[in-house]
Amino acid sequence: MKISATIITFNEEENIKRCIDSVLEVADEIVVVDSYSTDQTEKICSSFDQVRFIKNEFKGHIEQKNFAIQQAEHEWILSLDADECLSDNLKTEIENIKSKTEDKFQAYSMPRLNNYCGQWIRHSGWYPDRKVRLWNRKMGKWGGHNPHDRVILDNGIQSGKLNSNLLHYTIASLSAHINQVNKFSEIAALQLFNSKKKPSATFKMIFDPPFIFIKRYILQLGFLDGFYGLTIAVISAQAKFLKYAKYKQFKSKK
Structure with missing residues (x-):
């Protein structure tokens, strides 16, 4: 081989x-x-x-x-x-x-x-x-x-x-993570906008972020990762919100 x-x-x-x-x-x-x-x-x-x-x-x-x-x-x-x-x-x-x-x-x-x-x-x-x-x-x-x-x-x-x-x-720093989330959420939102899926952006913006936080921090034991476990849970929730907020914005400009 x-x-x-x-x-x-x-x-x-x-x-x-x-x-x-x-x-x-x-x-x-x-x-x-x-x-x-x-x-x-x-x-x-x-x-x-x-x-x-x-x-x-x-x-x-x-x-x-x-x-x-x-x-x-x-x-x-x-x-x-x-x-x-x-x-x-x-x-x-x-x-x-x-x-x-x-x-x-x-x-x-x-x-x-x-x-x-x-x-x-x-x-x-x-x-x-x-x-x-x-x-x-x-x-x-x-x-x-x-x-x-x-x-x-x-x-x-x-x-x-x-x-x-x-x-x-x-990720080397918190600012780098936030910059990455901003970039990746833009790509993901555009991918969703160009797909055949038409989710309710408002519903997703309200309910998905808290679910992601609970999943990361509690169900997946993020609290055992200390301060950075909490940070990952919060920023992951933010990333989900931004994805659908940007998707909603793309739709409004259509």
Whole structure:
């Protein structure tokens, strides 16, 4: 088995070296598809002989990730975001898979451990946050709804489960989280506006946010994550409100 690691980037100078370093031992090639970064992302990627750096206009997370897969040489894809990296134990598990002569699985999921403002979050609905990130590209591709993409496998394809963590350095500060929510809620609202679904925005704005808070903080044990568990619950509720408020605004301008 040979693996192509695919990574999409835009102004990821803070993260990309860590991500690339983590896949060097397990990937037979590394493909970085960049959305015309204006920082040092390209320079950092170009310092690695193993990296093939490609620029492509960004049309959406799903579209960009599928484009990256199309540039890969090998059938097996290891797809990471630039702010993710393999833990040492996860690298060992992937190396063990590569050493097998036969394998009944054509895809593998792995738990993702999220780092929020310097703290690893083990509750709040953020863990184990299992993701399919290693698969035979003949058996599936990226799908879902922007910006919440996911790998969709062909009918009948079951994924094996890896036990070690994919590390996700998701949010560095509260202001970064708020900025991300503002950006992602805009994308989600536009996606909803362009879909066939026509939910009651006002109803969703009133009832969904408190439900999300209770779910994150109480039902998913966010209180065990301390101050940041409370913060995640509040901002998650805000994100839900903004999604439908922006959707309602799009409708009013139609």
